[in-house]
Amino acid sequence: MSDVGLYVHVPFCSIKCGYCDFYSIVPVASDIEPLVDALCRELAQCLKAGNIRVETIFVGGGTPTFLTGALLEKLFAPLGALARAHGVTEFTVEANPGSLNEDTLQILRAAEVDRISMGAQSFDVGELKTLERSHRPEQIATGVERIRRAGFAHLNLDLIFGIPGQTPHSWRHSLNQAITLEPDHLACYGLTYEPGTPMHARRDQGSVEPVPEKQEARFYTTAVETLTRAGYVQYEISNFARPGGLCRHNLRYWHNLPTLGVGPAAVSYLEGCRRRNVPDVASYVRAIQTGTSPTVEQECLSSLQRAGETAMLMLRTVEGIDREHFREATGFDPNALFAQAIHDHASQGLLTADDRRIALTDKGRLLADGILSDFVVPAPH
Numbered sequence: 307m308s309d310v311g312l313y314v315h316v317p318f319c320s321i322k323c324g325y326c327d328f329y330s331i332v333p334v335a336s337d338i339e340p341l342v343d344a345l346c347r348e349l350a351q352c353l354k355a356g357n358i359r360v361e362t363i364f365v366g367g368g369t370p371t372f373l374t375g376a377l378l379e380k381l382f383a384p385l386g387a388l389a390r391a392h393g394v395t396e397f398t399v400e401a402n403p404g405s406l407n408e409d410t411l412q413i414l415r416a417a418e419v420d421r422i423s424m425g426a427q428s429f430d431v432g433e434l435k436t437l438e439r440s441h442r443p444e445q446i447a448t449g450v451e452r453i454r455r456a457g458f459a460h461l462n463l464d465l466i467f468g469i470p471g472q473t474p475h476s477w478r479h480s481l482n483q484a485i486t487l488e489p490d491h492l493a494c495y496g497l498t499y500e501p502g503t504p505m506h507a508r509r510d511q512g513s514v515e516p517v518p519e520k521q522e523a524r525f526y527t528t529a530v531e532t533l534t535r536a537g538y539v540q541y542e543i544s545n546f547a548r549p550g551g552l553c554r555h556n557l558r559y560w561h562n563l564p565t566l567g568v569g570p571a572a573v574s575y576l577e578g579c580r581r582r583n584v585p586d587v588a589s590y591v592r593a594i595q596t597g598t599s600p601t602v603e604q605e606c607l608s609s610l611q612r613a614g615e616t617a618m619l620m621l622r623t624v625e626g627i628d629r630e631h632f633r634e635a636t637g638f639d640p641n642a643l644f645a646q647a648i649h650d651h652a653s654q655g656l657l658t659a660d661d662r663r664i665a666l667t668d669k670g671r672l673l674a675d676g677i678l679s680d681f682v683v684p685a686p687h
């Protein structure tokens with residue numbers, strides 16, 4: 307019996323934000339129910355086929371709370387039954403501030419959902435407009451108030467820094483507004499310009515000007531300092547929590563533990579193999595309806611590749627690579643695989659390595675992408 311984190315992808319949004327490269331669409335009405343049916347069917351098939359115990363559930367997207375009423379109940383009734391039967395330790399649903407009404411929240415609570423992750427992104431009306439988000443700043447507090455009234459134990463707010471036009475003042479304002487709402491978890495991500503997105507094209511055309519790298523680094527440092535002062539503990543490059551607020555589902559991911567992904571574009575990682583479902587609602591629904599596999603990509607990793615990924619993911623956490631834990635999980639000694647990378651980055655003050663663990667320093671977290679890529683492919687063993 308293996309423990310998994312279950313991820314369910316609901317690929318619908320009311321509008322498509324200009325920076326977004328997640329697989330999501332603005333659906334027509336006839337797309338919605340067949341997709342919900344297909345999700346329920348794929349979930350039932352996976353649970354029947356696999357000898358698994360679900361430890362955490364995360365329903366993301368897209369915007370899961372785009373679904374309402376009977377269709378939301380249809381999806382969450384089996385998830386709630388699963389949560390009860392498996393005794394899941396955390397059940398998160400992503401939501402947008404504009405999509406949270408009392409009926410929706412009641413349906414989620416009845417299904418054992420105990421954590422809402424809200425895409426607040428910014429408390430500045432101009433920045434939300436630049437991101438092409440559909441909500442207004444005041445809807446964030448209204449949403450949080452409804453979440454509290456409905457009795458959810460945990461709340462995350464996502465914020466974005468490095469938005470074109472953002473200033474140190476407006477970023478501090480967003481951080482402070484978020485803190486005032488007292489979520490037990492905050493995630494702060496730098497804006498990225500993903501190829502193929504309208505935001506990327508606007509940057510190339512010169513109609514938006516990216517925040518200079520040094521300024522972006524200062525925004526990040528401001529977030530770490532401000533949130534630390536407010537009682538949040540940084541436990542991953544972008545994630546901060548108050549006591550009891552760590553996201554268990556994401557911690558599973560950073561420890562490279564098995565994941566079962568359900569839905570279009572969802573990724574599973576089971577028994578060392580990664581497989582991805584087709585990123586297209588119509589093709590996904592057709593595959594499930596006709597009993598064929600929705601998988602379009604599959605890769606089984608060698609034990610060395612798994613060790614490289616595990617190291618790279620664990621280094622994202624502030625705790626870093628626990629040498630003993632790493633040896634147990636992968637069968638390799640981190641020194642044997644990464645001696646050169648550890649030496650190079652430690653000598654520049656970007657990571658620390660002692661008998662117990664290897665971890666990025668504060669300075670290293672600012673330059674994480676460049677460092678982590680040196681751990682993906684271990685030295686030949």
Ligand code: SF4
Pocket residue numbers: 318319321322323326327328330367368369402425
């Ligand atoms: S709401 Fe989220 S998933 Fe949907 S388009 Fe915007 S960023 Fe992407």
